[in-house]
Amino acid sequence: MDKRITIRDIARRAGVSVATVSNVINGVNKASDGTKKLVLQTIKEMGYQPNLTARSLSINRSQMIGVLLPIDESTTASLLLRDNPFYGEFISGVEYQGMMSGYDVLISGFRPGQSCREWILKRDLDGIVFVGNYTDAVSSDAKEFGSQLVLVDSYDEGLEKHHSVNIDDVQGGYAAAKHLLDLGHKNIAIAASNILVDGAIYRRFCGYKDALSEKGISVRNDFIFQDSLSFDGGYRIGLRILENIGQISAVFAVADIMAFGIMKAFYENGKQIPRDLSIVGFDDIKTCEYVIPPLTSVHQPVYEKGITAVNILIDAIKNPDIPKRNVLFPLKLTERGSTMNFCERRLFSGACL
Amino acid sequence: MDKRITIRDIARRAGVSVATVSNVINGVNKASDGTKKLVLQTIKEMGYQPNLTARSLSINRSQMIGVLLPIDESTTASLLLRDNPFYGEFISGVEYQGMMSGYDVLISGFRPGQSCREWILKRDLDGIVFVGNYTDAVSSDAKEFGSQLVLVDSYDEGLEKHHSVNIDDVQGGYAAAKHLLDLGHKNIAIAASNILVDGAIYRRFCGYKDALSEKGISVRNDFIFQDSLSFDGGYRIGLRILENIGQISAVFAVADIMAFGIMKAFYENGKQIPRDLSIVGFDDIKTCEYVIPPLTSVHQPVYEKGITAVNILIDAIKNPDIPKRNVLFPLKLTERGSTMNFCERRLFSGACL
DNA sequence: ACGGAAATGTTAAACGGTTAACGAACATAT
DNA sequence: ATATGTTCGTTAACCGTTTAACATTTCCGT
Numbered sequence: 001m002d003k004r005i006t007i008r009d010i011a012r013r014a015g016v017s018v019a020t021v022s023n024v025i026n027g028v029n030k031a032s033d034g035t036k037k038l039v040l041q042t043i044k045e046m047g048y049q050p051n052l053t054a055r056s057l058s059i060n061r062s063q064m065i066g067v068l069l070p071i072d073e074s075t076t077a078s079l080l081l082r083d084n085p086f087y088g089e090f091i092s093g094v095e096y097q098g099m100m101s102g103y104d105v106l107i108s109g110f111r112p113g114q115s116c117r118e119w120i121l122k123r124d125l126d127g128i129v130f131v132g133n134y135t136d137a138v139s140s141d142a143k144e145f146g147s148q149l150v151l152v153d154s155y156d157e158g159l160e161k162h163h164s165v166n167i168d169d170v171q172g173g174y175a176a177a178k179h180l181l182d183l184g185h186k187n188i189a190i191a192a193s194n195i196l197v198d199g200a201i202y203r204r205f206c207g208y209k210d211a212l213s214e215k216g217i218s219v220r221n222d223f224i225f226q227d228s229l230s231f232d233g234g235y236r237i238g239l240r241i242l243e244n245i246g247q248i249s250a251v252f253a254v255a256d257i258m259a260f261g262i263m264k265a266f267y268e269n270g271k272q273i274p275r276d277l278s279i280v281g282f283d284d285i286k287t288c289e290y291v292i293p294p295l296t297s298v299h300q301p302v303y304e305k306g307i308t309a310v311n312i313l314i315d316a317i318k319n320p321d322i323p324k325r326n327v328l329f330p331l332k333l334t335e336r337g338s339t340m341n342f343c344e345r346r347l348f349s350g351a352c353l
Numbered sequence: 354m355d356k357r358i359t360i361r362d363i364a365r366r367a368g369v370s371v372a373t374v375s376n377v378i379n380g381v382n383k384a385s386d387g388t389k390k391l392v393l394q395t396i397k398e399m400g401y402q403p404n405l406t407a408r409s410l411s412i413n414r415s416q417m418i419g420v421l422l423p424i425d426e427s428t429t430a431s432l433l434l435r436d437n438p439f440y441g442e443f444i445s446g447v448e449y450q451g452m453m454s455g456y457d458v459l460i461s462g463f464r465p466g467q468s469c470r471e472w473i474l475k476r477d478l479d480g481i482v483f484v485g486n487y488t489d490a491v492s493s494d495a496k497e498f499g500s501q502l503v504l505v506d507s508y509d510e511g512l513e514k515h516h517s518v519n520i521d522d523v524q525g526g527y528a529a530a531k532h533l534l535d536l537g538h539k540n541i542a543i544a545a546s547n548i549l550v551d552g553a554i555y556r557r558f559c560g561y562k563d564a565l566s567e568k569g570i571s572v573r574n575d576f577i578f579q580d581s582l583s584f585d586g587g588y589r590i591g592l593r594i595l596e597n598i599g600q601i602s603a604v605f606a607v608a609d610i611m612a613f614g615i616m617k618a619f620y621e622n623g624k625q626i627p628r629d630l631s632i633v634g635f636d637d638i639k640t641c642e643y644v645i646p647p648l649t650s651v652h653q654p655v656y657e658k659g660i661t662a663v664n665i666l667i668d669a670i671k672n673p674d675i676p677k678r679n680v681l682f683p684l685k686l687t688e689r690g691s692t693m694n695f696c697e698r699r700l701f702s703g704a705c706l
Numbered sequence: 707a708c709g710g711a712a713a714t715g716t717t718a719a720a721c722g723g724t725t726a727a728c729g730a731a732c733a734t735a736t
Numbered sequence: 737a738t739a740t741g742t743t744c745g746t747t748a749a750c751c752g753t754t755t756a757a758c759a760t761t762t763c764c765g766t
Contacts (some may be wrong), residue, residue: 004474004498006722017746022724032744049474053415054722055407057751058442064459081445083639084655088441092434092627095460104476106417106459107448121357121402123457144355180366231643234357267645286436290584292620359752370716376756385714410721587743 004165025050050149062124065103065313068110070132076234078089085285086302087131090152093306094129101314110138122149124348127313128304130154133199134162148316150309155199163316165327169200171346172298172331173207176280179216179296179333184342185250185278188212190219191237191262192254193229201229203238204254204282227258234261241277242269249278249342256281256288256297263291263338269347274340284334301329358401367395378403415477418456418666420447421463425483434462438638439655440484444504446659447482454667463491472499480666483507486552487515499611501669503662508552516669518662522553525651525684526560529605529633532649532686534568537695538631542566543572544590544615545607546582555581555691557607557635576601580611582602587614594630596621602695609634609641609650615689616644627693637687646690654682 007025015034023030024039028037031039042048056062069087070082073168081087089105098105103126108119116138118129127148130138134154139162142147150206151164179243180188188208195226197206207220225240227233234253238261241248273279273293281288282301360378364371369388369669377382377392384392395401396529398698422440425433434440444460451458456479463474469481469491480501483491487507490516496502533541541561546570548558562572578593581587585607591614594601607614612634616626635640637652665678 020745030744049471051477051722052475053406053477057410057722060751062406079440081448083442085438085441088434088438088444089436091441091444091460093461102463104459106457108452108457109448118402124406126406262519262646264643282425287643290610290617290640291644292617317493317537330584351493374717383714404752411754413721
């Protein structure tokens with residue numbers, strides 16, 4: 001409960017003006033070495049910490065950046081952060097890089113109907129990292145006040161107009177399907193959420209389609225399974241695939257979590273992965289290594305995305321006129337035990353076609 | 354890039370003094386209904402947002418709270434947040450409750466050698482939620498500046514002196530072992546990290562011991578397996594258990610992630626869960642539902658811990674003199690498919706002893 | 707009609723920094 | 737000796753709020 005020590009206390013004790021103390025702190029070269037030493041010494045002795053709130057007010061910059069996370073629409077209450085390990089990992093990257101660059105990180109859910117203008121303005125945020133599907137409102141909000149903006153995971157819209165960090169979903173989808181094709185599979189289903197709603201999912205689908213058509217295979221409508229992007233959604237799709245078990249030998253699930261649901265459905269019905277179905281997931285969350293068999297999945301660099309977003313943001317804060325940067329992370333498939341060669345699989349039940 | 358609108362602009366436009374505008378904003382009842390309406394109207398028209406930085410400076414409170422997260426000691430670089438879904442879930446609770454109470458949330462890793470005094474001082478933080486093993490330095494830092502402190506997951510030390518939120522590890526460990534005992538198991542191993550190092554783990558062990566001795570069973574030293582608190586650690590323990598497969602029929606893993614490692618070791622060696630080994634985990638992370646069989650686990654309310662911590666913190670901020678509160682969440686076991694009755698299991702291989 | 711309280715405002719000094727503008731002291735060049 | 741420039745500092749205004757202290761008007765009881 002001590003009285004807070006201010007720059008004036010330092011000035012008084014050191015016998016100089018507050019301006020001089022301020023200059024020393026900020027490295028403005030306007031003090032003799034002697035004075036500098038004296039001031040620094042005094043600061044140390046008194047355990048003085050400059051107050052960033054006051055500084056913010058004065059220089060109109062806060063040295064804080066914000067992360068806006070999507071909300072779980074179903075509850076409006078909790079962040080997706082709660083249920084999806086992704087966001088924690090992402091924030092970790094943001095926090096680390098922010099800290100390294102001297103910025104503090106504020107987090108918040110971006111609740112519908114809310115404007116980020118409010119948030120930026122209230123706290124004088126120097127910039128924000130916006131995760132998820134961005135709305136035009138967001139960008140105009142940011143621009144209006146000299147705050148910088150980096151979009152993450154919202155590839156589609158207005159990409160050129162903003163800084164952005166994305167993963168190459170098309171290529172990822174392609175890699176997934178390609179892997180299955182290389183294993184000799186021809187009848188490859190896809191498990192997804194509504195393909196037309198979510199841009200990222202649609203792009204993964206496109207990659208899948210590309211890989212197939214490269215081999216002269218066209219996508220069969222009845223091989224496109226759509227349900228909610230969740231374990232339960234995957235489970236339901238798993239049951240539907242089981243009905244077509246003779247025709248489908250492999251499936252590309254556009255999210256790991258759906259893949260787990262499919263695996264569950266299969267096990268419950270006495271089928272085995274990968275003997276009865278090869279599965280490749282997408283995201284490569286830690287759980288992929290824990291399940292049995294471990295899930296082959298398209299790896300996405302979540303932590304690195306956080307780091308990169310902050311790097312771009314801070315560059316932009318320091319120099320608002322740099323051209324927009326749009327980073328697209330290439331994706332690589334991590335092969336594990338949930339996929340196997342189509343022919344070898346046939347060895348269990350007969351000859352290879 | 355517009356000029357920011359300040360309280361003076363509002364005052365000018367509405368033809369009143371800034372003090373009046375301020376009063377209206379803060380609900381101080383010093384203005385006539387007419388004036389109030391006028392001011393509010395003007396605020397809306399001009400899209401004015403009070404600047405919290407300036408307010409902070411003025412009232413010496415920031416309406417911000419901080420969350421200090423433990424760092425992964427191995428890297429010092431990244432947060433544990435990166436690898437452990439826990440923290441994301443926890444932060445989600447903190448963010449939600451903070452938002453509901455009008456506080457913004459700042460997050461940071463608590464890096465060794467750092468003092469939180471600096472952080473509190475710099476940003477005028479009203480309070481902080483400290484997660485993990487706390488050091489005395491933290492508390493004196495906080496106290497010194499009227500900042501409030503809530504300790505999370507650091508049951509042991511100086512509990513009475515601070516607000517705290519913890520889970521009842523002893524009871525959780527007890528519940529885990531009890532469940533296995535109730536299923537008829539007698540030779541129950543425990544998989545843990547070094548029992549003497551981490552207080553929480555030690556308490557879980559104590560609960561396990563209590564349950565056993567209640568049944569007249571004493572803990573066998575060769576049934577205590579210790580390794581790193583990770584999937585790999587669990588895997589190694591799994592291999593060691595396999596060597597004693599005749600003797601051990603069940604295991605309590607003090608963290609889900611270790612349980613998954615054990616399961617993996619068993620499957621790789623052609624053994625089946627729960628037929629050859631009943632397993633109960635601890636934490637009940639989402640993954641428990643995804644693995645096959647789904648893991649029986651002691652559920653811990655991570656999100657609620659976040660909510661509760663913030664509630665206590667804000668109470669303490671508003672009234673610094675309230676007595677210290679120490680919340681201890683009771684734990685409940687969630688039964689799933691990784692455990693089975695000892696006798697039924699014997700049906701596979703012979704008679705029930 | 708008068709005094710005092712209540713209601714409604716205003717003024718101006720904080721809060722803890724930054725920084726433009728100014729100035730003194732001293733060295734150097736002419 | 738004078739002009740010119742550096743070096744080292746100070747003064748004071750400002751950032752956008754809050755709030756104590758004061759001022760004016762209105763209301764009410766007697």
